[in-house]
Amino acid sequence: MSFRKHLAAWFALAALLATLPAGTVHAKTLKHLLVVTHTAGFRHDSIPTAEKVLQDLGRTTGLWDVEYARNGDEVTQAFTASNLARFDAVVFANTTGELPITGEGKEAFTHWLEGGKGFAAMHSATDTLYQWPWYGKMIGGYFDGHPWHQLVACVVEDRKHPATKMLPPTFQITDEIYQFKDWSRNDKRVLVSIDGGSIDVSKGKREDKDYGVTWAKMMGKGRVFYTSLGHRIEVWNDPRYQDHITGGLKWVLGLAKGSTKPNPKG
Numbered sequence: 010m011s012f013r014k015h016l017a018a019w020f021a022l023a024a025l026l027a028t029l030p031a032g033t034v035h036a037k038t039l040k041h042l043l044v045v046t047h048t049a050g051f052r053h054d055s056i057p058t059a060e061k062v063l064q065d066l067g068r069t070t071g072l073w074d075v076e077y078a079r080n081g082d083e084v085t086q087a088f089t090a091s092n093l094a095r096f097d098a099v100v101f102a103n104t105t106g107e108l109p110i111t112g113e114g115k116e117a118f119t120h121w122l123e124g125g126k127g128f129a130a131m132h133s134a135t136d137t138l139y140q141w142p143w144y145g146k147m148i149g150g151y152f153d154g155h156p157w158h159q160l161v162a163c164v165v166e167d168r169k170h171p172a173t174k175m176l177p178p179t180f181q182i183t184d185e186i187y188q189f190k191d192w193s194r195n196d197k198r199v200l201v202s203i204d205g206g207s208i209d210v211s212k213g214k215r216e217d218k219d220y221g222v223t224w225a226k227m228m229g230k231g232r233v234f235y236t237s238l239g240h241r242i243e244v245w246n247d248p249r250y251q252d253h254i255t256g257g258l259k260w261v262l263g264l265a266k267g268s269t270k271p272n273p274k275g
Contacts, residue, residue: 040073040097040262047084049106053133058245059102066255072264073097081109088114090121098127098261101134103239108138119143123229127261131254132239135189147228148235150192150221153214157186158240162207163222166272167200170225171256171265172234176249179204185240188213188220197226198269201236219274223253225260227269232261 044063046056053059060077067073076096078087086092088110093099099118110118122128128147136152138144145151160183165176186203201223210218223236234257244250259265 039067039071040264041095042067042073042075042098042100042258043078043087043093043096044075044100044102045078045084045087045104045108046102047078047080047108048104049081049108050136051105051133053103053240055240055242055245056103058242059131059239062245062251063100063102063254066251066258070255072259073262085109085111085114088118090117093117093121093126096126098129098258100258101128101130101137103131103133104137105133106137107140110138110141115141115143122147122231122233125230127232127234127258127263128228129234129254129258129261131236132185132187134235135187135237145191146196147233149197149224149226149233150189153188153190155185155187155240156212156214157208159183159186159208161186162204163201164204165201167198167268170198170200170267171260172223172225172236172253172267173200173256175252175256176201180249181207182238182244182247182249183241184238184244186220186222187237188215190214192221194219194221194271194273196271197221197224198272199224202274217274223257225257225267225269232263232269234258234261 046060064075067075078084135148135150160181162179162181164179165173167173199221203220205218226233238244260267
């Protein structure tokens with residue numbers, strides 16, 4: 010084909026695209042997130058900020074759109090096989106307590122995630138669904154208190170993962186810091202942990218003094234990302250945190266590569 014014909018074809022395509030409704034082409038590439046913020050226990054005042062940040066990050070990156078499940082009825086309705094099929098990832102943003110997911114809903118979610126979808130969770134998502142053992146195994150541990158709410162030093166253990174590659178080797182942040190039960194490094198890759206020198210470790214329960222903050226793991230073919238940061242409104246508004254969860258979501262959605270190989274404590 011001659012140069013003139015190539016050019017004419019290009020202009021014809023451009024003219025065709027210009028006639029399409031705004032967003033038609035881009036919408037085909039968008040991923041779809043179900044963001045759950047219902048609480049059956051303590052409710053964080055950072056939740057409205059979390060909802061806005063997750064939506065804004067999707068718009069800014071052009072990578073995802075968001076639907077919310079904000080109350081019990083919406084959660085029950087959201088967790089069905091037919092509804093979950095519409096989403097690429099589920100996000101638990103500061104959920105707490107026993108969410109009203111039916112037995113059929115739990116089975117549907119299990120098959121959906123293990124079949125190759127994604128799950129991302131922030132802060133008190135580990136203070137959620139204690140009566141569902143599969144969930145505890147999937148997310149990687151359960152909340153076991155927060156002995157520290159202070160400025161802490163965090164150690165980035167994997168600087169190649171999409172969730173952490175933008176962070177320096179260590180950074181400081183003020184937030185409510187969790188410790189976990191039913192937690193080990195054997196089934197997950199710890200991405201960020203607490204520098205024990207920045208806290209009074211005698212307040213913690215773990216004999217190994219190993220306090221993970223962020224990790225990534227597989228559940229079947231599904232990808233799971235969790236960060237315990239996110240208690241405070243200031244954290245959700247922190248550009249570092251926003252970059253952190255953006256990277257985690259990109260990995261969960263299969264848009265970026267990262268290891269889930271378990272790593273021993275260094």
